[in-house]
Structures are given as structure tokens and as C-alpha cells.
Amino acid sequence: MNEDENLKPFEGEHFYERQDDPESGDTITKVTGMYKDWFLDYASYVILERAVPAIEDGFKPVQRRIMHSLKELDDGRYNKVANVVGHTMQYHPHGDASIGDAIVQIGQKDLLIDTQGNWGNILTGDGAAASRYIEARLSKFALEVLYSPKITTWQLSYDGRKNEPVNLPVKFPLLLAQGAEGIAVGLSTKVLPHNFNELIDASIKVLKNKPFTLYPDFPTGGVADISGYNDGMRGGRVRVRAKISQLDKSTLVITQIPFSTNTSTLIDSILKANEKGKIKIKKIEDNTAAEVEILIHLPPGVSPDKTIDALYAFTACETSVAPLGCVIENHKPYFVGVSEMLRISTHRTVDLLKRELEIQLDELEEQWHFLSLERIFIENRIYRLIEEEETWEGVIRAIDEGLKPFTKHLKRPVTEDDILRLTEIRIKRISKFDIDKAQEKIEALEGEIAQVKHHLEHLIEFAISYFQNLKDKYGKGRERKTELRSFDNIEATKVVLRNTKLYVNREEGFIGTGLKKDEYVADCSDIDDVIVFLRDGSMMVTKVDVKTFVGKDIIHVAVFDKGDKRTIYNMIYRDGKSGPSYVKRFNVSGITRDKLYDLTQGNKGSQVLYFSGNPNGEAEVVTILLRQVGSVKKLKFDLDFANLAIKGRQSRGNTVTKYPIKKIELKEKGISTLKPRRIWFDDTVQRLNVDGRGELLGEFRPNDRLLIINQNGKLKTIIPELTTHFDEGMIVLEKWHPKKPVSAIYYDGEKERYFVKRFLVENENKEETFISDHPNSQLEIVSTDYRPVAEVIFSKVKGVQKENLTVDLENFIAVKGIKAQGNQLTTDKVKQINLLDPLPYEEPAEEVPEEMEVKGEENLSGDEEQNITLDEDGQITLSLE
Structure with missing residues (x-):
């Protein structure tokens, strides 16, 4: 019998019992029902007691016990972490390793613990030294916001020997400041860290009933796209990138890294991408210490901008973090967003402050009560009434009777405990009692009582002042580290390094990277697609592979860019074996991979007679030679592709001739017939685009360039590539x-004077500095208007204010070279320089380059008529009849 057939389910149970097997003689005792709840008990324990923080104070149990132990050990001096670990084990029923790791994690967040020694480095991933070598003590911030024993709820420790706090009375959104991560049984939590000052500002907005938003701020810095944050709840996602800039033409520098990575893992990912051929680097230097500095040296000829995008696409320079707000509330998991966490924390802080004020008021009133009693007791010599009393009861009664005439103004009745305290006053204190000083103390207490009552009556204002005080005391140096910015999506195929070569065997119909003995086509990568055109007029797009059969008689093959609409294909084909010939121009965008498309009319025997692929819409002129058939008069004529409109790949095309074509020869190479490309700049993502996002920069032809001027006085011109970083x-x-001059006013640090200059950018391939190179030199204003105007505001001199000066920069100085110093603006002390609206000027019309001119009308073959029209897009449409 199969072993599983011996298993029989218990009634009402979810597990099995093995029956006695008479053949083997084995007898197995039934499993008891106690196992039924063990998994749930274990899961509940892990969730509540180990992995998930409490909403009340933001601590997991081990963290709370560490902070409690640090408070018990606190004497202002550092304690060995090993000692703290040992002390914490009185409360935490687990090993010392888990406690030591938790202390290091808290210490590395640099908020609650002052550390001394090697506590590791979150930037490099280096671990902390052994606990016997490092020391810790509570920070001033922790002492102020974490502890208040009089309002703390206590419980017995696991062995019943000690008291430990159920929750610490934390008066700050600590969970959101530090973040938390934990994996329990059946659920997990991941609360991202937020900025200290922004949390306080948000708490104040909660108290003022104003709207607020919270976004994460990571200790490693970096740049984050929080568009999908979803308030830190399940389903949200944050993309984080390293901060990468170009140090020089062949060097990139990483100065900040993404959250959840370190320099070691980051460098490893870059090296792996280099080994796989995704990127190409020369070497990496890691100079990280207190700040991140990773230098990436590039080989000659490698584009820095493209490499930056490739680093984001193929390495850990971009990571995705999925937040999940899960906390413990009322001994149950509670899934909640960060906004609600902050509201809960803020209202709990107000409640804690109220309880502290109430306790403080009770203590002050109790002090006032006893000081008043003490003054009555001594000032009215009531102590003399007990001289003749022989019993203790008589002493108590005598004092009580003696006080009664003087206690009407007291706020509560006199109790026996009050009288007992009066009997404990020493004779020396009575003899030195100063009524005036006693009254001063009472009046001072009355002032404090009034202040506390005022705080209770205006509790929200008091809480706002409390939060503002925290920000003023501890907020300095805790400014936001992570820059928030929307990211553009990087297409891997556009930035991957072309690290292998594509070959073709045209006759047999094979393409691939393994055909090294055949014709070389282009460099490619293993994630590229390839477009192939065959002699029979069919087309296919397929993925790069070692060897792929696509069809015999290949006439054109190239690496395919799916979004490229500027690559135009010019084609002449014969319809069927003896039909007329047609000409068409088309691009290829949307396709299905590995599907065979027919670009002819589908008749058997169709053949492509002429084909060209043109990356910028070039339109060549070809000469068509006809066969001598019948009464054909003109056997030779030219065809200009510029006269044809660009249509879809499925269009039939225009008739070239109904006679057989003997030969087609290239007469003249093509020039672009496409409109100039319109380019926009999206300031949100700091990228160029052709999709209409952001500010329109203009229409650009192949040789047009962008002018970039930086605040440091440097400028350059570049070809507008969509991968450019700014x-x-x-x-x-x-x-x-x-021919448009640049005008600038700058402060010369060496001569301590302001200078004006106007110049033309003549060296288009070089970055140049147009202000003096003194460290104190700085650019004040810069303008690319033809006739700019500036306003100079002078500083007061001996109480005299000079009138503002308006400067017409065109008349102030002539256009000179970029290296010229310029003319001195003024000798007076300048307070401010503003750029005003320019003077009217009519810009000269742009010259239309030769390649944009429309070709003249002419017959294609002499025996057919043609109709040329201009469509709405400005494209030439030619139809033949």
C-alpha cells in the first residue's frame, strides 16, 4: 500500500493521523490537537514581538528595550556597547547578536544615539567594530523626546524580575524619521525614512488643520522620483537614482548613491554590466570616505551622456523601492499611509504633552499647598501648641485645630499626611525661616501654575511651540539630502553598448552575430532588433541572434529602432512578373516581431528593382533605363524621390512606367526632405524631447546646435541629442x-569691479569661460537678446542714495572676442543689477538651406503625366495618371 494511503484526516482537524499497520506491526500514537494553533501562535509572536514596529512610539520590541536600557545606564558618559547589550538582555529574551545589530542600526541613523568608535559606514557597506570596541550614549534629542517615566505604562519583563515600558512616550514622529523594515510571518513592513525638518513642519500643519504632503528623504542622498509613492502604502513605488555628473570628457563621478545600496554593491553592478558588454568603461576608482566619490573612467570615443543613461538602465545606479506601511496598533497589524502615521503621531504627542502638563500642574499645586501650610505653621507659631501634648494623637489634633483658622484660602483640605510632613520640619529650619523668601517662593509657584494652566487652555499653540523648538534646537544640519525629480524612462535599446557585430549572408538568407565569415552589417547588442528587406518585396523584424534564417535574396538589413520615424525607405518594385512598376517612400514604426510583411501588392513574381534606406529622410535622384519594347520613344529618364510624399508601408505607390525596366542607376545622392525636427526641453526631468513636453526650443535641422550657458560663466554649443544631460x-x-551676440555683466574678483562685454560664440566644439578665472569672479547677468537693457542699483554711501542707472548694452560696448575683458561698468559701489526688457528689434529671417528647396516638376518617363500637390504637412505629393 502507498504510504499516503495510510493517512486519514481527523474529523474537524486540518492535519492527518497514521493508522496502525498490522502488516508491519508498527503502532503510531495519534497526534494531539495542540499542533493546530502552533503556526498561528508563532506567526503572531513574530509579527507582534519581533518584526513590526508599534504605531505609538515607532519601535520594535528589541529597539524599545535598547533605548530603555540606555536610559537606565545613562550618566552622561559613553557606555561600551557590549555593556548595553548585556543590560538589554535583562529585558530581551533573545541572543546578544540581535541586540548588537539593532543598536548599530539605530546608531547609524544618527538621531537617538551619540556614537564613539567605528560604527561602520552606510555608504560603503562596511560593518561596525565589535561591540566591545565601540561606545554609545543617548543623544540630547533622545533624552528630550523619548522619556517621561511619570506618564509611561509599565509591564513586567519576560522573566518577571524587571519592569519595562509597554511603549515609550515618544513626542515626535520617530517611525517616519528613521524608517523601518521587517519581514514577519505572512506579512512585511517597509516604512521609508523622511526628513526631520519636513516632518516637524507637517506636524505643525496638522495642528493648524492645513494640508501637507510627505515624501521620503534617504540618508544616502540620490535623486528620487516619488510620482508613484502612493503615500507609502502597498502598491507604491519610488525610483531612486545615483547622482552622476560629468567630471571631464572621459570621466564620470558618482557623488550620491541610491537608498538600499552601498558603494561596494554599486561598483559590483557596474563591473558586471561592463563584463556583459552593456556599458564600456576603462576603470573605476572608489574614493569614498565621509562623502561618496566614485570615479568612472571611460575609453576614448565613448559618450558620457549615453553612458550615464546606460548606468541607470543596466546597473544599481537606479533602484526601485516598494514602500509598505504596516504597523502594530492595539496588538494587530494595521496597514496605513505615512500621512495617517503622522497624524496619529502628532495627536499622540499632543496627548502626551497634555498629560505631562497635568502632572506638572498637580506637582506645582502640591508644592504651593505645602509651602503655604509650612508658612502658616511657622508664621503663626502653631508648633508651640504641641508642647503640652503627651500623645501622638494629641499632637496631630493640636496642629489640625491650630491650622483651621488660617486654611480657608487653600485649594484642598488639609490631610493627616500634610500634618505628618509638618511635624518633620527641623527646628533649625524654623529658626531660620524667612517669611519674605517663603512668600516669594509661593508667588513664583503661582506664576508657574498660571503658565501651566495657560498652556493647558491653549494646548494646540503649546504643541506647535514644542515642535518649533525641536526644529530650532536639532534641525540644523538635517536638511533634505534626496533631490525630488520626475524621471524619464530610459529605453535600454537606445543606450546599450553595441558590443557585438551583425553579419549577413544575402544569398542564403541568414543574419546573425555568428556569421563572421560573411558580410559585416553593423555593430549591435544582444537586445537589439534587426530589420530585413528581401528581393521579393517582403520585410521582417527579428531579434538579434547567433544565426537566424529570414529568407533568401536579402537586399537590405539594419539595426531597427522601433520609434524612429525619420528613417525613410525609398523603393521601386515591379508588380508581378510583367506588370507595371511602382515607386513609394515609407517609414516603418509599429510592427510585430518575426511577422513577414509584403510591401508589394502581393502578386506572384513581384520584385524590388531599387531600394535604399535613408536615416534622415534623404531623397536621391535615380536614372531609369527601359527595355526597347514596341513604340517606346523615351528609353531613359530621371526620377527624383524628393517629389514623392512619404506614406505608409502598405501603400501601392505611384506608377513609374508600364514598360519593362532594364536598369536603375543612382544619379545623385539624396538630401533630407523632412521638416526640421521640433525639440522641447522638459524642466521637470531636465531632458530634451520631441513629444511636446515642456518649453519649445525651436526647429532643428541636422547641423543646428543648442547654446548652453551656466552660472559659473561657462558656455558651449551641442548637437541636440535626446540623451543629453544638463x-x-x-x-x-x-x-x-x-550671428547673435551674447551680452554679459560680471564681477571681476581680482580688480573688484563690474565689467560689461558682448561677444559671438565662434568655437562651436569647445566649452569656453567668458568671465575672469579669479575665485571671487561671478556672473551677474547674461542675455542673448539683440538689444538688452540692464538696470544698476547702487548702494548707499554715507546715507546718500545715487539714482539707478539704465544701461543700453548695445551702445555701451561693441561686439568683441569671447576672451576680451570688456568695459568697466561703474566705479561706484553696486547693490544689485537687474535685466530689463530688451529694446525692440526685428530678427532677420532664417535662410532656407538648399536641401529644403522643392525640386522642379518634371515627367518621370515622358509618356505619363504627373500631378504634384502640397499636402497639409508641407510634404510633396505626386500622383501619376
Whole structure:
């Protein structure tokens, strides 16, 4: 019998019992029902007691016990972490390793614990030294916001020997400041860290009933796209990137890294991407210490901008973090967003502050009560009434009777405990009692009582003041580290390194990277697609592989870019074996991979007579030679593809001739017939695009360039590539007009004077500095208007204010070279310089380049008529009849 057939389910149970097997003689005792609940008990224990923080104070149990132990050990001096671990084990029923790791994690967040020694480095991933070598003590911030024994609820420790706090009375959104991560049984939590000052500002907004938003701020810095944050709840996602900039033409520098990575893992991912051929680097230097500095040296000829995008696409320079807000509330898991966490924390802080004020008021009133009693007792010599009393009861009664005439103004009745305290006053204190000083103390207490009552009556204002005080005391140096910015999606195929070669065997119909003995086509990567055109007029797009059969008689093969609409294919084909010939121009965008498309009319025997692929819409001129058939008069004529409109790949095309074509020869190479490309700049993602997002920079032809001017006084012109990265200090980005001058006013640090200069950008391939190189030199204003105007506001001199000066920069100085110093603006002390509206100027019309001219009308073959029209897009449409 099969072993499983011996298993029989218990009635009402979810597990099995093995029956006695008479053949083997074995007898197995039934499993008891106690196992039924063990998994649930274990899961509940892990969730509640180990992995998930409490909403009340933001601590997991081990963290709370560590902070309690640190408070018990606190004497202002550092304690060995090993000692703290041992002390915490009185409360935590687990090993010392888990406690030591938890202390290091808290200490590395640099908020609650002052650390001394090697506590590791979150940037490099280096671990902390052994607990016997490092020391810790509570920070001033922790002492102020974490502890208040009089309002703390206590419980017995696991062995019943000690008292430990159920929750610490934390008066700050600590969970959101530190973040938390834990994996329990059946659920997990991941609360991302937030900025200290922003949390306080948000808490104040909660108390003022104002709207607020919270976004994460990571200790490693970096750049984060929080568009999918979803308030930190399940389903949200945050993309985080390293901060990468170009140090020089062949060097990139990483100065901040994404959250959840370190320099070691980051460098490993870069090296792996390099080994796989996704990127190409020369070497990496890690100079990280207190700040991240990873230098990436590039080989000659490798684009820095493209490499930056490739680093984001193929390495840990971009990571995705999935937040999951889960906390413990009322001994149950509670899934909640960060906004609600902050509201709960803020209202709990108000409640704790109220309880502290109430306790403080009770203590002050109790002090006032006893000081008043003490004054009555001594000032009215009531102590003399007990001299003749022989019993203790008589003493108590005598004092009680003696006080009665003087206690009407007291706020509560006199109790026996009050009288007992009066009997404990020493004779020396009575003899030195100063009525005036006693009254001063009472009045001072009355002032404090009034202040506490005022705080209770205006509790929200008091809480706001409390939060503001925390920010003023501890907020300095805790500014936001992570820059928030929307990211553009990087297409891997556009930035991957072309690290292998594509070959083709045209006759047999094979393409691939393994055909090294055949014709070389282009460099490619293993994630590229390839487009193939065959002699029979069919087309296919397929993925790069070692060897792929696509069809015999290949006439054109190239690496395919799915989104490229500027690559135009010019084609002449014969319809069937003896039909007329047609001409068409088309692009290829949307396709299904590995599907065979027919670009002819589908008749058997159709053949492509001429084909060209043109990356920028070039339109060549070809000569068509006809066969001598019948009464054909004109056997030779030219066809200009510029006269044809660009249509879909499925269009039939226009008739070239109904006679057989003998030969087609290239007469003249093509020039672009496409409209100039319109380019926009999206300031949100700091990227160029052709999709209409952001500010329109203009229409760009192949040789047009962008002018970039930075605040540091440097400028350059570049070809507008969509992968270009821009510096943070960029103040001018526009289409460059070579004959348009740049005007600038700058402060010369060496001569301590302001200078004006106007110049043309003549060296288009070099970055140049147009202000003096003194460390104190700085650019004040810069303009690319033809006739800019500036306003100079002077500083007061001996109480005298000079009138503002308006400067017409065109008349102030002539256009000179970029290296010229310029003319001195003024000798007076300048307070501010503003750029005003420019003077009217009519810009000269742009010259239309030769390649944009429309070709003249002419017959294709002499025996057919043609109709040429201009469609709405400005494209030439030619139809033949």
C-alpha cells in the first residue's frame, strides 16, 4: 500500500493521523490537537514581538528595550556597547547578536544615539567594530523626546524580575524619521525614512488643520522620483537614482548613491554590466570616505551622456523601492499611509504633552499647598501648641485645630499626611525661616501654575511651540539630502553598448552575430532588433541572434529602432512578373516581431528593382533605363524621390512606367526632405524631447546646435541629442544662432569691479569661460537678446542714495572676442543689477538651406503625366495618371 494511503484526516482537524499497520506491526500514537494553533501562535509572536514596529512610539520590541536600557545606564558618559547589550538582555529574551545589530542600526541613523568608535559606514557597506570596541550614549534629542517615566505604562519583563515600558512616550514622529523594515510571518513592513525638518513642519500643519504632503528623504542622498509613492502604502513605488555628473570628457563621478545600496554593491553592478558588454568603461576608482566619490573612467570615443543613461538602465545606479506601511496598533497589524502615521503621531504627542502638563500642574499645586501650610505653621507659631501634648494623637489634633483658622484660602483640605510632613520640619529650619523668601517662593509657584494652566487652555499653540523648538534646537544640519525629480524612462535599446557585430549572408538568407565569415552589417547588442528587406518585396523584424534564417535574396538589413520615424525607405518594385512598376517612400514604426510583411501588392513574381534606406529622410535622384519594347520613344529618364510624399508601408505607390525596366542607376545622392525636427526641453526631468513636453526650443535641422550657458560663466554649443544631460547651474538653453551676440555683466574678483562685454560664440566644439578665472569672479547677468537693457542699483554711501542707472548694452560696448575683458561698468559701489526688457528689434529671417528647396516638376518617363500637390504637412505629393 502507498504510504499516503495510510493517512486519514481527523474529523474537524486540518492535519492527518497514521493508522496502525498490522502488516508491519508498527503502532503510531495519534497526534494531539495542540499542533493546530502552533503556526498561528508563532506567526503572531513574530509579527507582534519581533518584526513590526508599534504605531505609538515607532519601535520594535528589541529597539524599545535598547533605548530603555540606555536610559537606565545613562550618566552622561559613553557606555561600551557590549555593556548595553548585556543590560538589554535583562529585558530581551533573545541572543546578544540581535541586540548588537539593532543598536548599530539605530546608531547609524544618527538621531537617538551619540556614537564613539567605528560604527561602520552606510555608504560603503562596511560593518561596525565589535561591540566591545565601540561606545554609545543617548543623544540630547533622545533624552528630550523619548522619556517621561511619570506618564509611561509599565509591564513586567519576560522573566518577571524587571519592569519595562509597554511603549515609550515618544513626542515626535520617530517611525517616519528613521524608517523601518521587517519581514514577519505572512506579512512585511517597509516604512521609508523622511526628513526631520519636513516632518516637524507637517506636524505643525496638522495642528493648524492645513494640508501637507510627505515624501521620503534617504540618508544616502540620490535623486528620487516619488510620482508613484502612493503615500507609502502597498502598491507604491519610488525610483531612486545615483547622482552622476560629468567630471571631464572621459570621466564620470558618482557623488550620491541610491537608498538600499552601498558603494561596494554599486561598483559590483557596474563591473558586471561592463563584463556583459552593456556599458564600456576603462576603470573605476572608489574614493569614498565621509562623502561618496566614485570615479568612472571611460575609453576614448565613448559618450558620457549615453553612458550615464546606460548606468541607470543596466546597473544599481537606479533602484526601485516598494514602500509598505504596516504597523502594530492595539496588538494587530494595521496597514496605513505615512500621512495617517503622522497624524496619529502628532495627536499622540499632543496627548502626551497634555498629560505631562497635568502632572506638572498637580506637582506645582502640591508644592504651593505645602509651602503655604509650612508658612502658616511657622508664621503663626502653631508648633508651640504641641508642647503640652503627651500623645501622638494629641499632637496631630493640636496642629489640625491650630491650622483651621488660617486654611480657608487653600485649594484642598488639609490631610493627616500634610500634618505628618509638618511635624518633620527641623527646628533649625524654623529658626531660620524667612517669611519674605517663603512668600516669594509661593508667588513664583503661582506664576508657574498660571503658565501651566495657560498652556493647558491653549494646548494646540503649546504643541506647535514644542515642535518649533525641536526644529530650532536639532534641525540644523538635517536638511533634505534626496533631490525630488520626475524621471524619464530610459529605453535600454537606445543606450546599450553595441558590443557585438551583425553579419549577413544575402544569398542564403541568414543574419546573425555568428556569421563572421560573411558580410559585416553593423555593430549591435544582444537586445537589439534587426530589420530585413528581401528581393521579393517582403520585410521582417527579428531579434538579434547567433544565426537566424529570414529568407533568401536579402537586399537590405539594419539595426531597427522601433520609434524612429525619420528613417525613410525609398523603393521601386515591379508588380508581378510583367506588370507595371511602382515607386513609394515609407517609414516603418509599429510592427510585430518575426511577422513577414509584403510591401508589394502581393502578386506572384513581384520584385524590388531599387531600394535604399535613408536615416534622415534623404531623397536621391535615380536614372531609369527601359527595355526597347514596341513604340517606346523615351528609353531613359530621371526620377527624383524628393517629389514623392512619404506614406505608409502598405501603400501601392505611384506608377513609374508600364514598360519593362532594364536598369536603375543612382544619379545623385539624396538630401533630407523632412521638416526640421521640433525639440522641447522638459524642466521637470531636465531632458530634451520631441513629444511636446515642456518649453519649445525651436526647429532643428541636422547641423543646428543648442547654446548652453551656466552660472559659473561657462558656455558651449551641442548637437541636440535626446540623451543629453544638463548641469544644475544651467541658466540659458536655447537654439544657437551664430550671428547673435551674447551680452554679459560680471564681477571681476581680482580688480573688484563690474565689467560689461558682448561677444559671438565662434568655437562651436569647445566649452569656453567668458568671465575672469579669479575665485571671487561671478556672473551677474547674461542675455542673448539683440538689444538688452540692464538696470544698476547702487548702494548707499554715507546715507546718500545715487539714482539707478539704465544701461543700453548695445551702445555701451561693441561686439568683441569671447576672451576680451570688456568695459568697466561703474566705479561706484553696486547693490544689485537687474535685466530689463530688451529694446525692440526685428530678427532677420532664417535662410532656407538648399536641401529644403522643392525640386522642379518634371515627367518621370515622358509618356505619363504627373500631378504634384502640397499636402497639409508641407510634404510633396505626386500622383501619376
